[in-house]
Amino acid sequence: MRRTAAIIGLLGLTLAACSPATVEESTTTTTPPTIVGSAFQTFSNCDDLLAYYIEEAVEIVGPYGLGGPMWMAFDDALETTAAAEDSAAGGDTSGRTFTESNNQVAGVDEIDIVKTDGDRIYTVVDGTLRIGVVGDPGIAMAGSIAFRDWWPQGILLQGNTVLAVGQVWGGEVTPLADSRIAPGYSTPVTRVAQIDVSDANNPRLVRTLDMDGSFISARNVGGSVRIALNSNPVGLEFVTPAGGGLRAEREATEANREIIRNSTLDNWLPYYVLTDANGSIAEGQLLDCNTLMAPNTFAGIDTLSLLTFDLGAGIGAWNDAAVVASGATMYATIDSTYLATQRWMNWQIMTESEVADAADGFTTQIHKFDTTGGVPRYEATGEVKGFLLNQFAMDEYGGDLRVATTTSPNDWWISDESESRVTVLRPNGDTLSQIGLVEGLGLTERIFAVRFMEAVGYVVTFRQTDPLYVLDLSNPTAPGVVGELKIPGYSAYLHPVGEGRLLGVGQDADEDGRVKGTQISLFDVSDPANPQRIDQVTLEGGWSQAEGNHLAFTFTDGTALAPYERWEWEVIEQTGKERSTFDTGVLALRVNGDSLSLDGILRTELDSAVVLEGDEDWGRIDPYRMVPQRTIVIDGYVYTVTQGGIAVHDLATLARITFQRF
Secondary structure, three states: OOEOOOOOOOOOEEOOEEOOOOOOOOOOOOOOOOOOOOOEEEOOOHHHHHHHHHHHHHHHOEOOEOOOOOOOOOOOOOOOOOOOOOOOOOOOOOOOOEOOOOOOEOOEEEOEOEEEOOOEEEEOOOOEEEEEEEOOOOEEEEEEEEOOOEEEEEEEEEOOEEEEEEEEOOOOOOOOEOOEOOOOOOOOEEEEEEEEOOOOOOOEEEEEEEEEOEEEEEEEEOOEEEEEEEEOOOOOOOOOOOOOOHHHHHHHHHHHHHHHHOOOHHHOOOEEEEEEOOOOEEEEEOOOHHHOEEEOOOOOOOEEEEEEEEOOOOOOOEEEEEEEOOOOEEEEOOOEEEEEEEOOOOHHHOOHHHHHHHHHOOEEEEEEEEOOOOOOEEEEEEEEEOEEOOHHHEEEEOOEEEEEEEOOOOOOOOOOOOOEEEEEEEEEOOEEEEEEEEEEEOOOOEEEEEEEEOOEEEEEEEOOEEEEEEEEOOOOOOOEEEEEEEEEOEEEEEEEOOOOEEEEEEEEEOOOOOEEEEEEEEEEOOOOOOOEEEEEEEEEOEEOHHHOOHHHOEEEOOEEEEEEEEEEEEEOOOOOOEEEEEEEEEEEEEEEOOEEEEEEEEOOOOOOOEEEEHHHHHHHOOHHHHOOOEEEEEOOEEEEEOOOEEEEEEOOOOOEEEEEEO
């Protein structure tokens, strides 16, 4: 493996360049980084880095080690944001018109369980890469690769190369064999598999790259792939209290401190194993110790890594950037990548008043990297008050970064003092400086959805009712709320569906905030000062995956497609057995000016709900294999991918053409 020296620019820092020319090479050359300003601290040598890890870890280790039964850190998903009105932005290289993944940034493709180039559909919905060849209409299944002992979380597609990426747990390190990917490791490991799909009938595994750490997510920008992972310390065999009582815990804590004092860099920095299909292996330290950086505000002792790959060369060569921090949210544009980190907090051992005090002053750090040249280069760091919801919480516009946060930790704890805000940050040297702020949104509530669309922002908060706030961000130094709409329930995902129109996918609720079922709302936001809900569709008792995963949503040619499922249970008096009614399909919602209509439910295999009575029905019918996972529209036909197969419907008539089982 050969590492090339980092190039230091006047505006920032190249954190690392890692380029193994072949799997046999293992020479290493490094150049210590420099940095302008003081947002990060850097390390001139490996001893200094090790000393930092030890000093910080000794302070937080306890009787059960660095984790233990009470440990919790926030580890948000890697995500991107921006607005595109239509997810039918597919290319025409195949001669067909097709929708892509519901990406938030044009040109930034998000990792997903389904990809298409118009001629083929690639899926990894059940741990197997399958290739389907599109007909006129219809689909025929071609080749596949079954992954052994790991389950890819998604794939990226570039030409004839598929990258499957995911988490590996359990087992020992074993070579590749029989064109299958081998079992993994006893600690979390991220695996990247490079697959040649030039022959649809015979996909070929080229190589795999295994790396210490939990996979966050990945993006593809024109063949330059960015992968982020969060790596925990490894190999530290902590003790636990030998018995009950204070003395046992104190003795265990001191023993664990000594274990940390005797640690080496191998315990802190992630390792990699690169394996070719023929079994050739290269392995070593994933990062150079003198290229890591640590925020001046303590953010944990994990290692957050951002790797970039040129798919033209494959995954045998990469560039990397790394920050000593726990948890991250990533937002990527064509040119930049933002990593948001939060300082480590052991929330679960705190009293309610301690949580309130800590949350009141809690901040999130955001680090900007230039990724235009394929080598991550640090540019600037900023800080905002509160917690980010997800990928939609960050958006770059006109060189400024808009960030939506809530002052209470999401999901599990909302205080009566909670509020939400939008902060505008602007690069100023190595600092992302606050230049604008809107606060006081959704008092006592938390953010459920955010969408930024150029100079306008939409924020949904919820606890009992759903305020939809419209923000004017045209003057970034003086942003403000210009409109507000309160309705029952909430929207968890917002999607633009035409000029002055916004679609919300979420839940209906009563006046006490108890949810009642799927609610699709059509908003007129043409007058920012007076947003209105002009139509809606509700389905009692159901929910849609699109509420929590925007990739499950498709909008094209005035039609919104959203997966749907509903369960009902009852006890049969005569037998005392439980009867389950299960319904699932794709909601086909037509948007026509001011009207929103549910034109039908595209069911994949059956024509109605499924009734299950007793174990014999569960053994005969697996309802979960019928649940739609993703929809793709190709030349006017809807291809719905489930764990059981692919259904094809006519988009105009909603009639089912065929269902191809896997």
